[in-house]
Amino acid sequence: MSSTDGRNDGMTSRYVGVLVVWVAVLLALYAVQQYFS
Amino acid sequence: MRALDWAIVAAYLIWIVYDGLRLTKRSKEIDGYFRGNRSLPWWTVGLSVMATQLSAITMIGTTGQGYVNGMRFLQFYYALPLAMVVLCLTLVPFFHNANVYTAYEFLERRFDAKARAVTSFLFLLSRSMSLGVVISAPSVVLSVIFGMSLTSTVALVATPAAIYTMFGGVQAVAWTDVKQMVMIVGGLLTAVVVLVLGLPDGVGLGPALRLAGATGRMQTFDFTFDLTNQYTFWSGTIAALFLFCSYFGTDQSQVQRYLTTKSVKEAQTSLLMSAYWKIPLQALVLLVGVLLFLFYTFTPTPMLFNTIHERELRQGPKAQEYSALERRFEGATAARSAAATVAARADAGGQDADRTAAQQQFLAADTEVKAIRTEALALVRSTTGDQAYSDVNYVFPTFITTQLPIGVTGLLIAAIFAAAMSAISAELTSLSTATVMDFYRRFLRPDGDDASVLRVSRFATAFWAIFASAVAVWAAELGSLIEVVNRFGSFFYGSILGVFILAIGWKRATPNGAFVGLIAGMGSVAWFATYTKVAFLWHNLIGAVGVVVAGIVVSAIERAVRRGRSLDRPAAP
Numbered sequence: 001m002s003s004t005d006g007r008n009d010g011m012t013s014r015y016v017g018v019l020v021v022w023v024a025v026l027l028a029l030y031a032v033q034q035y036f037s
Numbered sequence: 038m039r040a041l042d043w044a045i046v047a048a049y050l051i052w053i054v055y056d057g058l059r060l061t062k063r064s065k066e067i068d069g070y071f072r073g074n075r076s077l078p079w080w081t082v083g084l085s086v087m088a089t090q091l092s093a094i095t096m097i098g099t100t101g102q103g104y105v106n107g108m109r110f111l112q113f114y115y116a117l118p119l120a121m122v123v124l125c126l127t128l129v130p131f132f133h134n135a136n137v138y139t140a141y142e143f144l145e146r147r148f149d150a151k152a153r154a155v156t157s158f159l160f161l162l163s164r165s166m167s168l169g170v171v172i173s174a175p176s177v178v179l180s181v182i183f184g185m186s187l188t189s190t191v192a193l194v195a196t197p198a199a200i201y202t203m204f205g206g207v208q209a210v211a212w213t214d215v216k217q218m219v220m221i222v223g224g225l226l227t228a229v230v231v232l233v234l235g236l237p238d239g240v241g242l243g244p245a246l247r248l249a250g251a252t253g254r255m256q257t258f259d260f261t262f263d264l265t266n267q268y269t270f271w272s273g274t275i276a277a278l279f280l281f282c283s284y285f286g287t288d289q290s291q292v293q294r295y296l297t298t299k300s301v302k303e304a305q306t307s308l309l310m311s312a313y314w315k316i317p318l319q320a321l322v323l324l325v326g327v328l329l330f331l332f333y334t335f336t337p338t339p340m341l342f343n344t345i346h347e348r349e350l351r352q353g354p355k356a357q358e359y360s361a362l363e364r365r366f367e368g369a370t371a372a373r374s375a376a377a378t379v380a381a382r383a384d385a386g387g388q389d390a391d392r393t394a395a396q397q398q399f400l401a402a403d404t405e406v407k408a409i410r411t412e413a414l415a416l417v418r419s420t421t422g423d424q425a426y427s428d429v430n431y432v433f434p435t436f437i438t439t440q441l442p443i444g445v446t447g448l449l450i451a452a453i454f455a456a457a458m459s460a461i462s463a464e465l466t467s468l469s470t471a472t473v474m475d476f477y478r479r480f481l482r483p484d485g486d487d488a489s490v491l492r493v494s495r496f497a498t499a500f501w502a503i504f505a506s507a508v509a510v511w512a513a514e515l516g517s518l519i520e521v522v523n524r525f526g527s528f529f530y531g532s533i534l535g536v537f538i539l540a541i542g543w544k545r546a547t548p549n550g551a552f553v554g555l556i557a558g559m560g561s562v563a564w565f566a567t568y569t570k571v572a573f574l575w576h577n578l579i580g581a582v583g584v585v586v587a588g589i590v591v592s593a594i595e596r597a598v599r600r601g602r603s604l605d606r607p608a609a610p
Binding site: 009011014015018019021022025026029030032033036037 | 316317
């Protein structure tokens, strides 16, 4: 793939990282809600 | 505000304008002015994108929302990281590789000049009106807080950003945004520290937040599926995904920023910064609102936060009614404060039974306070005739100007100005770019040299600043117009996204298909907005789906008709 198609240069692992952090943040927010409610 | 606070605000405004103007020398030609010579680092662009979204409305409106409703509004942003990944994989590489100045220029290459002109015109229309609201909301609040005329605060809010944007172009916008972002986050963190330190002795942060939780203010998830409810997990992850894809992927105020990076990878990395930080940052803003609620639970709180309306009621024909309400309010807030202290202490060390009973007592006292405040707001509504009246936007500014020590007040007011300027400058530069590149240079002077195009660009920036300021004064007078403008914008967002989905995702889409699809998408949103109670976040999804479905159908019919005509044509001898 070329360097401008948006899918290489290590970007795939960054997207996976974003999704992992996203799920972790949502779980943390849910935990905060449960703890303080 | 005291003299030192005014001095801090004035020094900040002068410094930021000077800082923006320093970049004028890098904006002598079109590419430098509109795209920063495609040389800005990803972190500058990333911070600039985030600063643009943190407008003064966020600082005063969202903190007020946190005060009244708690953290629930956070759900609105849950889809943002997903939207960023989707855009990095789709639109960002297309825009960057197409070497365009505006998002709409891309549509001309894919469809025709009409598609470019119509979408760019819709952008100019909705963005210029919403810029008026972005200027109006803080100006109205600051005019009450400072005791100044609305025209003066509109000028104070809009002029600094207009000056550096006019001369420095997108580079000035992006680099000043970095400083504005530091100021905004610094201001918010300062507010959190002051509010936590302001809790009474013996009341810890944990028990205090549990009190907020008991009132529902720590709720960050609502899993009920209700299309009429704006803030649920489902509207925040499904409907908002379309809103964010449209806003970050097709709105010139965002697209222009990542066109300034030197490579696709840098553009993608800059967007991922928002994916990581937007939800925590928004949580911080809402947390300030929740802490304000706790602060005013333990400290005497005004019944109405807008002092002008409070004075009007005190001096008007309903003065007696208002005074009676005020006496009840003082008693109720004192009872709530006492109940909150008992509940927080019981939470820290008591038995479960004590804790539950104390919390119940606090909730009963809070309900009474809320009921009296509702009566007071109804009194304002009946006096002013404004049925949508609310004073939530005044909560944070009131706290800043009445409770903070000298110097810190100035710092936080400067942070509100920073938030206003970062949003205004981004919108101004995008309005100017779309006006010049999609209309002036495209239709009027295609062969204009850089100097003349730059002159027109600066004129366009000044024009939009004056136009939006006029809208700001007008919007403030009409009050409910702000909501009309927001709904007006939601007519376009999903539909414009639909046109881009057709452009990139459906190779057989024709220019006429895109045009009819756009009309159909906006028509569907208009129908849903008029005849149903579906929350406006879902309008983005409805608009996008409407455009794509109608666009595919019309394109297929057009192709079939063309095929039929070519078959009817007699074969060449």
